[in-house]
Structure formats: C-alpha cells, structure tokens
Amino acid sequence: MSATTLEASPYGEYVCPDTLVLQRTLPGPIERVWRYLTDSELRQQWLAAGPMSLQPGADFELVWRNDELSASASERPAGFPAESRATCQITQVDPLRELSFHWPGAGDVTFALEAQGSDVLLTVTHRLLPHRAMSVMVGAGWHMHCDILAARLAGTRPGSFWSGWARLRDEYEQRAPR
Template sequence: MTLIKKEISVNAPRETVWRYFEDPDLLAAWLMRNNFTGRLGERFQLFGRPSSEWDGVLDCRLVELDPPRKIAYTWNANDINGETLVTIELFEEGDGTRIRLMHSNFEHAARDVEAVVRRHDAGWEDHLRILESQFLKEVTGERTAPGPIDWTRFDLHVSIGAEPRKVLDAWSTVDGMEGFFVEMMRITDPEGIERPANEPARPGDRFIWRWPTGRCLRGEYLVTKGDDEVRFTFGESKVCISVQPYGKGTLMRLRQFDIPDHLDARMHIHANCRGAWVYFLTVLKTLLEKGVDGRDMSRETGASFSTYFNPASVGVAY
C-alpha cells in the first residue's frame, strides 16, 4: 500500500485547530471550497481549480469523526478514478498542536498510481503550508502595533518564475526597462556613447526615462554588481534591486532609500512610489512568466496607478 504521511506543528490549542477541519469556511481557507456538512456517513465535495487532468471536483464521504482528535473521509476524483482515504489526527503538544495527515489506499486508483501519489504529495505539502500559516500572527492580524514608520526607505519583495540574470537584465538594459517600466529609455556611458539596447548598464552610466504620459526623468546607475544587484538614482532618492535564486525562479527585492523626510516627500515619493512599484512589479512578473505586457500605455490614463492621477483630467467625474 502506498501511503502519504505529513506532520506539522502549529502554535494553537487543539480545539482551535480542529475548527479548520469541521467549519466549511475555515476548511476552504486552507484546502478548497466545499459543501461539507460534518455529518458522519454523508457525502460532500471539494472544489478546486480544474486542470488538463482534473475536472476540479473531489468526491468525498465522511467515514470517521472524533472531535477534536480525528477525522477521516474518502477522496476520489476523475484524475484518480478510485476511492482513496484521507485520515487526519490532532495531538496536543505543549501549548500547541501536532497535525498528522495520512493519505492511503492509492492502490485503488485506476490511473498511473506513481503519478497520482506524486501529485497528491506535492499538493498536501502546499495545502499544509497554507494551514500552518493560518496560525501565524502576521496572517491572523494579531501583530502588535508597528514602531514609527521610517519615511526615508521601504522594501518590496516579489517571487518571479525566471532566472536571476533575466530579472536583473530587466532593470539594467534598455530592452528590459522598456519592456515593463518606461516607454523610452536611453543609456549612455561616461563618455556620452549610447549603449546598445541589450547591453547592461555599468556604474557611472547615465540614463533618461520617458513614460507614456510624457514625463521624463534623468538619472545614473550607481552599482551593477555581477548577477545579484543593481542600484540607480531615482529623482531625489535611490533604488536598489537585488536578486537571489528561489525555488525554480528568483526572489527579487526592491529597496527605495535616501528619501527626503518632509511631508511632501512622504506623500509623493514614499507613498506614491511604493504604490506605483507594486503595479510595475506585477507587470514585470506577468511579463517574465507569461510573456504579457499588462501596462496601460495610454497617454490619457497611463498614470492611473499613481497618486498624481486625477480622473477629472480625462473628463471623468469622480
């Protein structure tokens, strides 16, 4: 018999953790949408995102219920074509709870058993990670109030399914920056010679950016460090882009720093840039992963992501 066995520990009482297995809303929060009733012997369904191999529906039947210790239900879908069994047990562990999940009876699958087990093993790993996160204070909103805001800097992070070098090139070449950030860019070396569009900038290189709205900005590349960092001036502040391998892709960090600390800069640099970067990082991720440029390149509404944008300027009452 092939068996998947997973265990995690969470910092919450067993009675609290149990609710994530009997409450339909909390079950959906970490597993899938469902029509779970909690009545022994009754059938219910779980609803996920369909794929080429799965229609998105799991047929289940509650076969064991011992609150707050144990729950078990059958598990079948068109990509299994045979009834398997999921058993979940909760154990008190100090002030927390240890969760043990076992998925068995894969020998009943009419499909390629090895592929089915491998797919479910990865799926449970992912869903248990989500379940574990439900008990973190950062997720539940129980964090204590943060200290004073440092208006002179901020950090943003994004995971991108592309190689680190490719992500860094997006920030250091004309082709890269025009692909997700600006409408036009020109890079010149300290002698004023223009760099080819696919050639990475070097420290001391100057640049000019132009967005679809016509706004332009000049600046300088300060650091182009191998395969992991790029720094450049950004108006009255500076930006550092750093990358590192993460899973099958890249973890990218953007830090904007040396922001002046006065009321106007707090709004029009710190708050405005932070929001705008979220927009452009989403565009970059979509471009590198899906090959789609999601920018609004309209000269009328191309700044709609910015706090500078006034709908009245394009005739919209707001």
C-alpha cells in the same frame, strides 16, 4: 527583517519613514530577470525605457510612458503627463545580483536579485524618499510596475497600470508613515 516576512505580503513595506522595500518572486532564470532590469526594450514593457551603460557613475535616462502599460490613456489621473523623464546615475552594479542608481529629487533605488531554485526573488529598495507624498506615489508605482513585470515574466496578461496605480495609491496612503 527577513525576506520571508516581506514576501508574505504583496505590498511594499516602509522600513523607516524614507525607505520602501518591496519584494516579488519571479519566474527565472536570474539572467532573464536581469535583462528585464537592464535592457531598455524589455524594461519599457514593465517600467521605463532608456539605454544604460552598466558602469558606476554613468548617467542614463528613464522614460516612462505608463499609458502604454494601461488599457487606455483615458485612465491616466489628472496632472500626470503622457511621458515623464528622469536622468539618473548608476551607483553600483553587481551583474545578476544588484543594480543601484540615484534618481535626483526622488532618492536612491536598488534592485537586488537572489536565485531561489528556478525562481528569482526581486527586492526593490527605494531610499531617501524626500516626502510623504512621494512615498505614497512611488509605493503604488513600484507595486504596480512589479506586478506588471511578474506577469510579463510569467507570460500572462498584466493588469492596467493606471487603474491599478489609482487603487494602490489609496492603499499606500494608509500604509505610508505620517
């Protein structure tokens, strides 16, 4: 499967039952995009806070506060906390190209960057999704978080996380393997 095939759609693609691949073309340069992946203050503007030591084997904590990425906390679906945390472990680092980590209970995530002129192709690959419900949840989550990242990098106002996630959850429910 080529990058252009995936890039033609804003949706992540389940390339096998337990693996989601999602791509976004982002405004560069690649160094700036890398900082949004690795710097806690920048990463919390689109995904989750938490300092990282960019060394394989290093543990780090991701702290999600999706209410801060939303128009209002009242949009948060029932059953989701205002804050969630996960202790993850860096598995691979190739500066400006690739960052991979293990997320216990949720699988393995890789961010790959590829310069394309003044833009950067971000490929998010989430492997070893443990079950379909998780596939749907993270599919909608990665989609919305990457849309927010694209807006931040473009200097535009991002959409509200929770309202977008709720809409996308229904769409990923149809897309996820049965």
